[in-house]
Every structure is written in structure tokens, then in C-alpha cells.
Amino acid sequence: MLAPFPYFGGKRSIVDDVWCRLGSPKQYIEPFCGSAAMLLGAPKPAPLEVICDGSGFIANFWRATKYQPEAVAQWADYPVSHIDLGARHSWLMAQRERVGDALQDANWPGDAQVAGWWLWGQCCWIGSGWCDWFGQVPRAGNAGRGVQAIGQVPHASDAGMGVQAIGQVPHASDAGMGFDDLLTSSGRAAWVWLKKLSDRLERVRVVHGDWFRCLNHHYGGESTAVFLDPPYRSYESLYGKTGSIADAVAVWAKEHEHLRIALCGHCGDYELDGWDAVNWSRGKHTYSGKKTTESECVWYSPACLPVNTNQLELAQ
Ligand SMILES: C[S@@+](CC[C@H](N)C(=O)[O-])C[C@H]1O[C@@H](n2cnc3c(N)ncnc32)[C@H](O)[C@@H]1O
Incomplete structure (x- = not known):
């Protein structure tokens, strides 16, 4: 995993x-x-x-993935966009104090939007430095992959997930539009992946x-x-x-x-x-x-x- x-x-x-x-x-x-x-x-x-x-973005990602993998997948499901990369970066950086404070409560389930947008940016951004928690100026990224390419990230496929997992997603719909209908196919792959991580993290304590x-x-x-x-x-x-x-x-x-x-x-x-x-x-x-x-x-x-x-x- x-x-x-x-x-x-x-x-x-x-x-x-x-x-x-x-x-x-x-x-x-x-x-x-x-x-x-x-x-x-x-x-x-x-x-x-x-x-x-020490990074609240990391701790929040694992906390939110543990408790609300569907919502994280939904927020992460977005194409690569440079304009949005900058805008979301600014928004995420403005959430640090709130998220950092909230993470001190061991039972807080994380912020799924922060986790999903952080994940999306982490996959789009080239190199390190996306959303540094420690106060550094981030480096500008070039064209990246985005979570919509999640199935193409090399390390996805050897765990048997990524694109291959799309066909295994159960249809969640019981009344027309189900959760997975809201996602792109790559978003569904991310959902499956995050759900497996959530199961693995069930008893893991996530500290910031x-x-x-x-x-x-x-x-x-x-x-x-x-x-x-x-x-x-x-x-x-x-x-x-x-x-x-x-x-x-x-x-x-x-x-x-x-x-x-x-x-x-x-x-x-x-x-x-x-x-x-x-x-x-x-x-x-x-x-x-x-x-x-x-x-x-x-x-x-x-x-x-x-x-x-x-x-x-x-x-x-
Ligand atoms: C070398 S990376 C760890 C990589 C990790 N073993 C992995 O496989 O992905 C170091 C990590 O330490 C975190 N970090 C930096 N200063 C810290 C501190 N004072 N307390 C806790 N974590 C810190 C960083 O956010 C970063 O995620």
C-alpha cells in the first residue's frame, strides 16, 4: 500500500x-x-x-483520509490548471492556523477540502515545496500531473490500484445519482485508493x-x-x-x-x-x-x- x-x-x-x-x-x-x-x-x-x-497539511491529509476518504477524493478530483494551482495554494496557506489548531483535537476528523486540494496540488506540483508548512516561499511549478492522472503515476500501478481499480468500484447509487457518479474515472480510482488507505488507518493515531x-x-x-x-x-x-x-x-x-x-x-x-x-x-x-x-x-x-x-x- x-x-x-x-x-x-x-x-x-x-x-x-x-x-x-x-x-x-x-x-x-x-x-x-x-x-x-x-x-x-x-x-x-x-x-x-x-x-x-510537523506539517499540518500532511497530518490533515492522513486524518481526513482516515475519517472521510470519499470527501477527500471528491475535492481532489480536478484537472491540472495553473491558474487554480496558484489560487488554491493561496487559499490552502491561509488555512494553516485554523487546521493546525483543529488538529490538536485527536478526534477531529480532518478537513476534507484542505486534504483534497493539497493532494491535487501535491500531484500537480513538480518537485518539492507545494504548500510548505514551515514558512518557506514555494517554488513555482511547471506542468504537472494532477490527481486526474492518478492512475498514471508510476507507483500507482504496482500496488494494483490506480486505473486498474476503476472497474472494481462498486456502484454506490441506491437512488439514481451515486457518489461515484459525481467523480471522473480518475477520481473514482482516487476514491478506491483512499478508501483502502482509510481502512488501513482505522486504528492508526495521526498526530500533528x-x-x-x-x-x-x-x-x-x-x-x-x-x-x-x-x-x-x-x-x-x-x-x-x-x-x-x-x-x-x-x-x-x-x-x-x-x-x-x-x-x-x-x-x-x-x-x-x-x-x-x-x-x-x-x-x-x-x-x-x-x-x-x-x-x-x-x-x-x-x-x-x-x-x-x-x-x-x-x-x-
Ligand atoms: C524526510 S521527510 C520523511 C519522509 C517519510 N519517511 C516518507 O517516507 O515519506 C521528513 C518529514 O519530517 C517533517 N518534519 C519536519 N520538521 C518536523 C518536526 N519538527 N517535527 C515533525 N515532523 C517534521 C516534514 O514535514 C517531512 O514530512
Whole structure:
């Protein structure tokens, strides 16, 4: 299962490797969730799962998708339009304070219009920077795809969804015009996709705020897994901070190394004695068309499982 939008720094390509080391925990916490690639790639959902992001647009998207996938699909169902991209961007940015405040209520179901328009823009926009929550000036986008091209987004098809799923949409109509009649065929694909995500998120807590807000729990020792994917040190300025997030994350991670923690960064970002550092590289074109061969690394805490020993745990 995948997010229906491309995301800068997304960790989809290392999902299998990371879960191999995290095993099958009782609690799973993802404080910098972004596209939630790791949660969605879990081979087996943990009994307690928490995701968090400092961007209210991200947190609101997951909250609204969890509680009102149909409405999000409806708001996202719109062709690519540059004029509207600018207008909607302005409108979305003006919603930040209201949405940020509302998200503090753990039972607030999200704002479907904000989520749908944000999703639409995230799919239209080229590169990163659509609706930055952290106060940066967004970059102008060129021609993008739009949610109406959702079935053509490459990562849609290998999950068996996207365009192929259109034919499986049940006709919701019981009195003439049904919900799906209101949508374009691509909008129906988005609806199916979001509905599946909603089912997956049913028991997942979605938190908005600074990363440590979701770490304020009683941990179950080894049976807790934490996936830490903070902004990399060299990108922290995009989030209005320099050094502070990575430094604080490193301190927290070291203090909690009895938990199963996977921490992501560029090679050399962290010095963690006793941790297993595994290098990797995307080595391929990213969604924005750029080729990246930067060396990235995942640091695994001593409590993580040795490679290839998780099968036993997963089978239980
Ligand atoms: C590298 S991305 C995470 C990518 C994610 N693992 C994925 O697969 O899509 C870092 C994320 O941290 C979020 N973020 C930045 N500063 C934060 C903070 N202080 N607290 C929580 N999240 C923050 C950003 O909004 C962004 O979504």
C-alpha cells in the first residue's frame, strides 16, 4: 500500500530492509511520517500505531483520509490548471492556523477540502515545496500531473490500484445519482485508493506537531519500534532550522536505544556507537526526474533484529 502522492525523501524503496530489522513490534511510532511509506509498507500492522508530522497539511491529509476518504477524493478530483494551482495554494496557506489548531483535537476528523486540494496540488506540483508548512516561499511549478492522472503515476500501478481499480468500484447509487457518479474515472480510482488507505488507518493515531509529541508514551521495551526519518542535516534549513532537529533526534535515539529504532540520514550525519549503520543509495531517477546517487544511511539501534531473523517473529 502506498501514498497517492510523490514525496521528497520518501522511503518506499527501503521498506523491506527496514522492516526486516524492526520485526513485528507491539507499538510502532513514526514521528516524521511524510508519505508514511514505512507504516504503509509494514508486513503486519502493530497493535498500536502512531504517525506524526510537523506539517499540518500532511497530518490533515492522513486524518481526513482516515475519517472521510470519499470527501477527500471528491475535492481532489480536478484537472491540472495553473491558474487554480496558484489560487488554491493561496487559499490552502491561509488555512494553516485554523487546521493546525483543529488538529490538536485527536478526534477531529480532518478537513476534507484542505486534504483534497493539497493532494491535487501535491500531484500537480513538480518537485518539492507545494504548500510548505514551515514558512518557506514555494517554488513555482511547471506542468504537472494532477490527481486526474492518478492512475498514471508510476507507483500507482504496482500496488494494483490506480486505473486498474476503476472497474472494481462498486456502484454506490441506491437512488439514481451515486457518489461515484459525481467523480471522473480518475477520481473514482482516487476514491478506491483512499478508501483502502482509510481502512488501513482505522486504528492508526495521526498526530500533528513537533516529532517528540508522539514519543510521549510508556514504551513496551523491545517491542516498540520507532522509525525516525527527520529532515536530513543538509536540508534542515528548508524547515527553518539548522542542526537542531538532527541533534535532538540523535540524543533521543541514543537515550532510547533499548527500543528498536531505525534512524535515517545522509552518510556521516550521525555517530552512534554500537549501532549498525547500513548505507544505501537511490541510484535512480526520483519522481522529479533528477538522478540521485547521494549516499544515505539507516542507523539501527542495538535492540533491532539481526538481518533475516524477523521471519520467526512475523510468523507468530
Ligand atoms: C524526510 S521527510 C520523511 C519522509 C517519510 N519517511 C516518507 O517516507 O515519506 C521528513 C518529514 O519530517 C517533517 N518534519 C519536519 N520538521 C518536523 C518536526 N519538527 N517535527 C515533525 N515532523 C517534521 C516534514 O514535514 C517531512 O514530512
